[in-house]
Amino acid sequence: MYRNYYAATKDTSNEPFHTRFSVHRILELVKNEEINEEQTAWIKDAGFGALLTMSDVSVPSKLVHWIMMHIDPDMREFRLKKKVIVFDKQLVLKIVGVPSGPVPVALTCRPEDYEAFQRIREPFMVGVRAPISKCIEVLKAATDKATFMRAFVLLAFGSVLCATTDNAITSRLLHNLVDVSNIKTFDWAEHILQGLMDEVRKYQLFFRRSQGPPKAPLLGSCLIIFVVCFSSIFLLFHLYQFLCCIRHIYMFHIIYLCWPCFCYLILGCHLYLKNLDCIHGLS
Secondary structure, X not given: OOOOHHHHOOOOOXXXXXXXXXXXXXXXXXXXXXXXXXXXXXHHHOOOHHHHHOOOOOOOHHHHHHHHOOEEOOOOEEEEOOEEEEOOHHHHHHHHOOOEOOEOOOOOOOHHHHHHHHHHHHHHOXXXXXXXXXXXXXHHHOOOHHHHHHHHHHHHHHHHHOOOOOOEOOHHHHHHOOOHHHHHHEEHHHHHHHHHHHHHHHHHXXXXXXXXXXXXXXXXXXXXXXXXXXXXXXHHHHHHHHHHHHXXXXXXXXXXXXXXXXXXXXXXXXXXXXXXXXXXXXX
């Protein structure tokens, strides 16, 4: 484990891992006006409107490596000396801005529901795979709300919220999208968080088992959550110090309670953190 984060980031040619996380697929649809006003309203009504205003950011792998090596995935906690950050559903909701209801996200279905699942899955399949490119084709060609929302949710999870490692969507999520009017009832935040901790566990195991310089693995999930969390903490810490100086502490509480999701993460935030000595900053 790195003792000094800055020392770990000097060599940018050797990334500790790679990821297919990408906000660009959705941002290009928005930029090219391939999502009309009615479809935008459908997305916002389902609780996924924040994805339409994401910042153009990528995952700084060396910062995320350092964070993941300090996380206990079973406790869902980042620990550094006496400092603890708990990654829970509320934190995920604050960052990614998705709906989260009481019903667990299912990746299987009852035998009697399998025929309906097969029927709505077929448009997304190319052989035995469901490539993201095909999902985008379905989304662009959709004329009804159900098909469009299925395609959008699958694209959002496949590229951003639970990014896959094979440029494909997770078609099993369609078990939860048979009736798109129920999208808000599913616990999407827990699904995202569980996937995130599974990737941390997998990465730590890979890193411990590697002999010599490890070959960079390909990771999935929404690793940008770590970046947003740390960006927020550092920015709020400095803002708090400033507001204390001018004695308007109440403003800090207002800003904290309204702290936005990752659609407002600007490029400068994680570039700043990439060059920051995090050990000293958190000590």
